Amino acid sequence: MNKVYVAGIGITTFGRLEFPLSEIGAYPGMMALKDAGLKQIDHLYVANMGGGRVNHQTGLASAIIDTLSLTPASAATVENGPASGASAIKAGFAAVASGLHDVVMVVGAERMREVNNLEATDFVATLPHPIAEYVYGVTLPSLAGMFTRLYMEKYGVTSRHLAMVAVKNQTNALLNPFAHIQQPITIEGILDSPEAMTNNPYVADPLRFFDCCPVSDGGACVILVNEEVARTVKRPMVRLAGVGQATDTHAVHEREEPTDLMAVRRAAATSFEMAGVEPKDVDVAELHDAFTILEIVESEEVGFFKKGEGHIALEKGETALKGKLPINPSGGLKGKGHPVGATGVAQAHEIVAQLRGEADKRQVKDAKVGFTCNFGGFGNNVVCLTFIRED
Amino acid sequence: MNKVYVAGIGITTFGRLEFPLSEIGAYPGMMALKDAGLKQIDHLYVANMGGGRVNHQTGLASAIIDTLSLTPASAATVENGPASGASAIKAGFAAVASGLHDVVMVVGAERMREVNNLEATDFVATLPHPIAEYVYGVTLPSLAGMFTRLYMEKYGVTSRHLAMVAVKNQTNALLNPFAHIQQPITIEGILDSPEAMTNNPYVADPLRFFDCCPVSDGGACVILVNEEVARTVKRPMVRLAGVGQATDTHAVHEREEPTDLMAVRRAAATSFEMAGVEPKDVDVAELHDAFTILEIVESEEVGFFKKGEGHIALEKGETALKGKLPINPSGGLKGKGHPVGATGVAQAHEIVAQLRGEADKRQVKDAKVGFTCNFGGFGNNVVCLTFIRED
Numbered sequence: 027m028n029k030v031y032v033a034g035i036g037i038t039t040f041g042r043l044e045f046p047l048s049e050i051g052a053y054p055g056m057m058a059l060k061d062a063g064l065k066q067i068d069h070l071y072v073a074n075m076g077g078g079r080v081n082h083q084t085g086l087a088s089a090i091i092d093t094l095s096l097t098p099a100s101a102a103t104v105e106n107g108p109a110s111g112a113s114a115i116k117a118g119f120a121a122v123a124s125g126l127h128d129v130v131m132v133v134g135a136e137r138m139r140e141v142n143n144l145e146a147t148d149f150v151a152t153l154p155h156p157i158a159e160y161v162y163g164v165t166l167p168s169l170a171g172m173f174t175r176l177y178m179e180k181y182g183v184t185s186r187h188l189a190m191v192a193v194k195n196q197t198n199a200l201l202n203p204f205a206h207i208q209q210p211i212t213i214e215g216i217l218d219s220p221e222a223m224t225n226n227p228y229v230a231d232p233l234r235f236f237d238c239c240p241v242s243d244g245g246a247c248v249i250l251v252n253e254e255v256a257r258t259v260k261r262p263m264v265r266l267a268g269v270g271q272a273t274d275t276h277a278v279h280e281r282e283e284p285t286d287l288m289a290v291r292r293a294a295a296t297s298f299e300m301a302g303v304e305p306k307d308v309d310v311a312e313l314h315d316a317f318t319i320l321e322i323v324e325s326e327e328v329g330f331f332k333k334g335e336g337h338i339a340l341e342k343g344e345t346a347l348k349g350k351l352p353i354n355p356s357g358g359l360k361g362k363g364h365p366v367g368a369t370g371v372a373q374a375h376e377i378v379a380q381l382r383g384e385a386d387k388r389q390v391k392d393a394k395v396g397f398t399c400n401f402g403g404f405g406n407n408v409v410c411l412t413f414i415r416e417d
Numbered sequence: 418m419n420k421v422y423v424a425g426i427g428i429t430t431f432g433r434l435e436f437p438l439s440e441i442g443a444y445p446g447m448m449a450l451k452d453a454g455l456k457q458i459d460h461l462y463v464a465n466m467g468g469g470r471v472n473h474q475t476g477l478a479s480a481i482i483d484t485l486s487l488t489p490a491s492a493a494t495v496e497n498g499p500a501s502g503a504s505a506i507k508a509g510f511a512a513v514a515s516g517l518h519d520v521v522m523v524v525g526a527e528r529m530r531e532v533n534n535l536e537a538t539d540f541v542a543t544l545p546h547p548i549a550e551y552v553y554g555v556t557l558p559s560l561a562g563m564f565t566r567l568y569m570e571k572y573g574v575t576s577r578h579l580a581m582v583a584v585k586n587q588t589n590a591l592l593n594p595f596a597h598i599q600q601p602i603t604i605e606g607i608l609d610s611p612e613a614m615t616n617n618p619y620v621a622d623p624l625r626f627f628d629c630c631p632v633s634d635g636g637a638c639v640i641l642v643n644e645e646v647a648r649t650v651k652r653p654m655v656r657l658a659g660v661g662q663a664t665d666t667h668a669v670h671e672r673e674e675p676t677d678l679m680a681v682r683r684a685a686a687t688s689f690e691m692a693g694v695e696p697k698d699v700d701v702a703e704l705h706d707a708f709t710i711l712e713i714v715e716s717e718e719v720g721f722f723k724k725g726e727g728h729i730a731l732e733k734g735e736t737a738l739k740g741k742l743p744i745n746p747s748g749g750l751k752g753k754g755h756p757v758g759a760t761g762v763a764q765a766h767e768i769v770a771q772l773r774g775e776a777d778k779r780q781v782k783d784a785k786v787g788f789t790c791n792f793g794g795f796g797n798n799v800v801c802l803t804f805i806r807e808d
Contacts, residue, residue: 027516046547069662077543078470078496082551084543085498088798092546092667098683100662101798102497102504105469107476113493117508124515125418126660152468152475155483156437160473269517271460271491276483292489407479407492 027123030266031256032378032413033249034062040206040244040363040372042139047074047081050365051135052093054247054375058131059094062249062259068127070094070101073114073134074367076149077103080140090133107153108316109402110134111246111370112409116269118250128252134371135245146241150366153403158277167238169278169404170317171230176285177319178232181334185232189217190340191318192236192360198347199357201388206242206363237318242363246372262382268303268412270296278404287327289408290399294328297397301412305329308351308412309393310380312373314401315358321345324399325353328410347388355380355388370400374411381415418514421657422647423769423804424640425453431597431635431754431763433530438465438472441756442526443484445638445766449522450485453640453650459518461485461492464505464525465758467540468494471531481524498544499707500793501525502637502761503800507660509641519643525762526636537632541757544794549668558629560669560795561708562621567676568710569623572725576623580608581731582709583627586745589738590752592779597633597754628709633754637763653773659694659803661687669795678718680799681790685719688788692803696720699742699803700784701771703764705792706749712736715790716744719801738779746771746779761791765802772806 036057043050051072059065072087083089087101106113111134118130141149151165159169177183193213199205216226216236226234256263272292275281281288298304305328313328315321322336330351331339339345345353356362356376359369377396379385396413427448434441442463450456463478474480478492497504502525509521532540542556550560568574584604590596607617607627617625647654663683666672672679689695696719704719706712713727721742722730730736736744747753747767750760768787770776787804 048547075475076469078467079475082543083547084466084470084496085794085798087497088544088664088794089546089667091664092797097665097797098663098680100507100684100800101664102495102500102508102662104493104508105475105496106478106493109493117493117495117511120508120511120515120517123517124511126511126514152473153479155480156439156474271493272489273479273482273492274488276480289489293491403476403479406483406488407476409491 028125029253030119030122030250031253032264032266033251033256033259033261034058034064035375035378036061036247037204037372037375038245039204040242040365043243047077047083047135047137048089048093050137050243050245051090051133054245055094055131055133058247058249062261064129064259067096067099067129067131069099069121069130071114071118071130071132072103073110073371074103074136075105075107075110076136080149081137106407107402108366108369109400109407109409110367112398112400112411115370115374115411116271116409119266119269122250122252128255130250131247132250132371133245133247134368136365136367137243138241138365139243143241155277166404167230170319171233174232174319180285183322183337187322187337187340188237188318189213191315191321194346195315195354195358195360198355198388199361202357202362205357205361206240207361211236233317239316239359239364242365244363244365244368246368246375248371248374248378263416264378264381265414265416266411267414268297268301270294271409274406276406287323287405289405290324290327293408293410297410297412301414303395303412307395308397309395310355310390311353311397312356312376313353313399315354315360316364320401321353328399352390355390370409373398373400377413381413419516420644421510421513421641422644423655423657424642424647424650424652425449425455426766426769427452427638428595428763428766429636430595431633431756434634438468438474438526438528439480439484441528441634441636442481442524445636446485446522446524449638449640453652455520455650458487458490458520458522460490460512460521462505462509462521462523463494464501464762465494465527466496466498466501467527471540472528497798498793499757499760500791500798500800501758503789503791503802506761506765506802507662507800510657510660513641513643519646521641522638523641523762524636524638525759527756527758528634529632529756530634534632546668557795558621558624561710562624565623565710571676574713574728577608578713578728578731579628579709580604582706582712583751585737586706586749586751589746589779590748593748593753596748596752597631598752602627624708630707630750630755633756635754635756635759637759637766639762639765639769654807655769655772656805656807657802658805659688659692661685662800665797667797678714678796680796681715681718684799684801688801688803692805694786694803698786699788700786701746701781702744702788703747703767704744704790706745706751707755711792712744719790743781746781761800764789764791768804772804
């Protein structure tokens with residue numbers, strides 16, 4: 027299996043973007059080409075979830091490769107719900123690792139501004155089980171709400187812990203010029219003050235407004251290459267060393283223990299094993315905090331902390347930007363934003379920037395091993411990636 | 418690069434299916450597992466174009482892997498317009514060729530019955546260029562109509578040649594129990610008789626009703642494995658030997674010569690080169706006849722006949738089931754049907770059945786080398802596959 031490196035990265039500002047979906051994808055692709063000093067690619071994978079439904083556009087990869095004037099290079103789109111991004115990176119990894127292609131661009135792009143918030147909830151409700159969940163009104167926020175309540179009862183997580191995730195990630199986002207949410211918040215303001223109920227209403231009890239990620243437009247790109255190309259482009263040698271993926275039952279109630287996220291556990295274990303590192307070796311991680319509870323639980327399931335103790339590490343500040351293991355220095359989905367199909371690629375973008383030492387004000391010192399967890403559906407399809415700085 | 422073989426195949430009847438999209442995908446998957454004698458897979462790629470838009474379902478791969486009880490195997494969906502099927506096969510090929518996975522199931526599935534014919538046209542009109550084509554009313558049938566007129570003027574193709582494709586493929590479909598259209602037609606009936614204008618009205622002049630494929634539901638599956646697994650399962654050794662893909666400009670009018678399908682030409686050349694065979698070595702082919710003109714043109718662009726002479730070979734019967742190079746023995750998109758995301762996988766299914774000698778009444782004698790052309794958008798994204806029977 028050929029070794030696979032990241033030669034170039036690019037990203038758009040996340041938020042409300044005024045340009046079409048194909049350009050939201052093309053722009054970070056152009057940045058990544060410039061970053062790598064490359065002029066042509068062999069193949070493009072695009073990660074996107076909503077083009078057909080939200081933007082009246084299918085065959086998005088063909089549109090983006092044309093926008094970038096990279097024809098006749100081949101192209102296809104990968105859709106895997108909110109895990110589309112890392113799934114596209116996995117497909118790109120295999121293309122380079124096999125030797126089928128030498129240079130594969132992976133772009134994640136989503137333009138959600140066409141939908142209002144209610145429609146956004148129904149759009150992502152294309153993910154729950156259509157017969158066993160959706161018809162009973164189950165959406166992703168409602169699944170997350172029920173999951174959070176169970177987790178609170180079983181492990182002693184409180185609303186205060188959830189708010190700590192929100193405050194930490196929105197604070198990190200203030201240091202990220204590409205982040206959607208540029209709003210300082212405090213525990214006082216969103217939980218304790220008389221205005222908290224107005225500022226931070228319930229979305230799906232016990233989850234409140236600031237426990238949920240925003241609905242964002244955005245795009246990101248990583249260019250994957252083999253070792254020979256990586257050495258030619260002379261960018262820092264960041265290797266995509268571990269790729270792990272696993273699925274779980276579609277309907278959440280069918281899981282033996284619904285507070286266990288087995289797909290996260292399995293995907294992370296596979297990714298670490300392949301990379302030859304352990305959770306304790308990780309210097310910086312991007313986890314999929316679509317809801318605040320998920321950052322806490324994923325930090326346990328991937329092996330950073332013992333099951334049920336993620337909120338304690340959080341409380342101690344271990345996952346803060348200056349902590350022992352900074353989680354979501356980019357701001358995460360909560361602060362940076364969550365253009366669903368793009369998120370997994372944006373996570374990889376942040377980790378590569380960190381391992382290169384190019385993360386500016388949010389730089390984690392001496393980061394050599396980075397990790398991403400991209401969470402699809404309600405945990406029924408998860409992809410974990412491990413990156414290692416080699417030089 | 419590891420060699421990649423097809424260990425199992427499965428398909429649904431094409432037409433109007435009464436079961437949900439996830440089961441349209443799961444059913445051929447189950448058949449293919451049984452065919453291969455396998456009980457578990459490492460990864461599932463699903464090819465689908467319309468789930469999010471037409472069926473209110475994204476994350477389809479997660480749904481299908483759960484329906485098949487194959488969790489925690491990993492899964493993702495590939496969308497590439499009508500070329501989704503072969504694009505998913507390409508992704509599966511790379512996964513096995515790289516050694517990342519040993520057994521990859523590739524399922525194509527589409528359920529279009531939710532849409533009426535007008536909506537079907539608008540659904541596939543998510544493929545033309547949104548700003549340069551769609552807003553001016555350009556749909557795929559209208560692009561095909563304009564393309565056909567140019568081709569007629571330049572190369573002497575007539576309406577009679579188009580009708581010959583329709584008659585040939587619907588006749589082949591009568592020998593395929595899985596084919597959507599089970600209706601014998603004649604040149605007399607659709608072109609020459611007084612009732613022809615009623616039976617066969619214009620859709621996009623010069624294309625008429627019988628020049629256009631039907632709108633179908635359907636699913637198909639191939640299971641890709643490495644050589645070791647292939648030898649263990651003891652099915653006929655059919656190798657996926659060549660994978661070629663290319664893109665072209667999104668807007669058709671931007672092409673230097675709009676009657677040249679450069680992406681077909683390039684994808685086929687790459688596929689043949691990788692497989693180490695030439696067009697003249699091919700014993701049986703499935704080409705993408707979404708419109709009758711496309712079979713004629715693709716038969717030239719892939720190298721079976723000289724440019725502008727495909728209709729002459731057709732006229733001579735060379736592409737008939739008993740001809741020198743049978744094209745679309747399955748009935749093609751025209752006769753078998755065109756569940757868009759599934760089509761490329763169904764083409765591979767037919768070729769593997771032919772190379773195994775399992776194609777029953779439509780069997781092409783002594784077929785050892787088979788070829789598929791899966792055509793996306795209006796020729797802006799094309800994937801060609803070459804299969805070789807080895808034992």
